[in-house]
Amino acid sequence: MPLQNRLKEYRARHGLNQGQMGQLVGVSRQTISLIERGDYNPSVTLALRIAAVFGVQVEDIFSLTGEEEP
Amino acid sequence: MKKHVYLKFAGTLIFFALVGAAIGYGSGALLSDLGVAKIYDLRRWLAQLASQAAFWVLAADLALLAVGFLFCLRGKNLGARALEKETDRLYEKAEEALCRAMTLANISVVLGMAAFGVACCDADVLLRSLPLFLLAEGLGMVLQHLTVRRTQALNPEKKGSVFEARFVRQWYDSCDEAQREQIGWAAFKSFRVMQSLFAWAFVPLALLGCYGLVGPLVFLVWGGLWMVQIVSYSVYARKAEKGQMK
Numbered sequence: 001m002p003l004q005n006r007l008k009e010y011r012a013r014h015g016l017n018q019g020q021m022g023q024l025v026g027v028s029r030q031t032i033s034l035i036e037r038g039d040y041n042p043s044v045t046l047a048l049r050i051a052a053v054f055g056v057q058v059e060d061i062f063s064l065t066g067e068e069e070p
Numbered sequence: 071m072k073k074h075v076y077l078k079f080a081g082t083l084i085f086f087a088l089v090g091a092a093i094g095y096g097s098g099a100l101l102s103d104l105g106v107a108k109i110y111d112l113r114r115w116l117a118q119l120a121s122q123a124a125f126w127v128l129a130a131d132l133a134l135l136a137v138g139f140l141f142c143l144r145g146k147n148l149g150a151r152a153l154e155k156e157t158d159r160l161y162e163k164a165e166e167a168l169c170r171a172m173t174l175a176n177i178s179v180v181l182g183m184a185a186f187g188v189a190c191c192d193a194d195v196l197l198r199s200l201p202l203f204l205l206a207e208g209l210g211m212v213l214q215h216l217t218v219r220r221t222q223a224l225n226p227e228k229k230g231s232v233f234e235a236r237f238v239r240q241w242y243d244s245c246d247e248a249q250r251e252q253i254g255w256a257a258f259k260s261f262r263v264m265q266s267l268f269a270w271a272f273v274p275l276a277l278l279g280c281y282g283l284v285g286p287l288v289f290l291v292w293g294g295l296w297m298v299q300i301v302s303y304s305v306y307a308r309k310a311e312k313g314q315m316k
Binding site for chain 1: 156158161162165225227245246247248249251
């Protein structure tokens with residue numbers, strides 16, 4: 001099932017580029033780019049790490065298509 | 071399983087059996103007109119033609135490498151701009167150029183080895199081809215090395231050197247979850263292509279074998295390679311089921 005994400009929005013809000021974001025969560029810049037484009041769905045572990053960087057819940061960043069966003 | 075699946079399979083078998091019979095009858099009629107002596111002449115002529123062509127294939131291989139070096143240079147320039155400006159689009163273009171450079175390097179290395187192998191069948195061609203072969207393989211490795219270095223400049227987490235025997239393992243170990251998924255998908259696609267190729271290659275090889283245009287060794291190599299692919303896949307799939315993916 002397709003996953004929507006607001007990673008780019010949160011990343012821009014915190015002034016992080018893709019490389020910096022990748023370093024914070026332990027993945028490559030390419031992976032951050034793939035997630036933002038919707039070409040890759042992160043693992044649960046990675047999604048939790050991403051949410052922890054911004055101090056929000058996973059559901060604030062990632063949601064299933066068709067679900068209402070907060 | 072639904073009945074139509076069995077019917078479709080049976081129909082496909084019968085269709086290809088009829089096609090094979092028609093091709094076999096037609097080629098048999100054609101080659102029996104030529105006679106056994108002419109078949110061996112044809113075989114010798116084809117071998118000489120392939121050996122002579124091998125030299126020119128090696129020359130073309132160098133041209134392929136030249137294009138690869140141009141892509142590597144383009145990747146280097148785009149990569150430098152990407153690191154400076156931190157633009158996603160520039161990173162993508164740089165990585166695309168480096169990917170093309172690596173693809174051309176890999177094609178060149180394999181093509182060079184195949185062409186030199188064919189050249190070995192003729193002593194004169196072998197001597198003329200040896201310097202080209204050594205040059206092509208050496209430049210191919212240099213191109214691979216430069217492409218890997220440029221990629222590592224863009225992606226510092228990537229590890230490994232093409233001059234080390236464990237390069238592929240080191241590179242894979244430095245990949246994250248998304249990159250490993252990409253590798254897995256590409257590897258599976260490649261496996262499926264090779265499965266089809268091995269199966270389809272049997273038909274023309276068998277026909278050529280019937281008329282002495284290829285020898286038994288070809289079938290041993292063909293069968294051996296396919297066997298290694300299937301058995302190694304089964305072994306590693308079983309390990310994966312047991313959670314032994316290391």
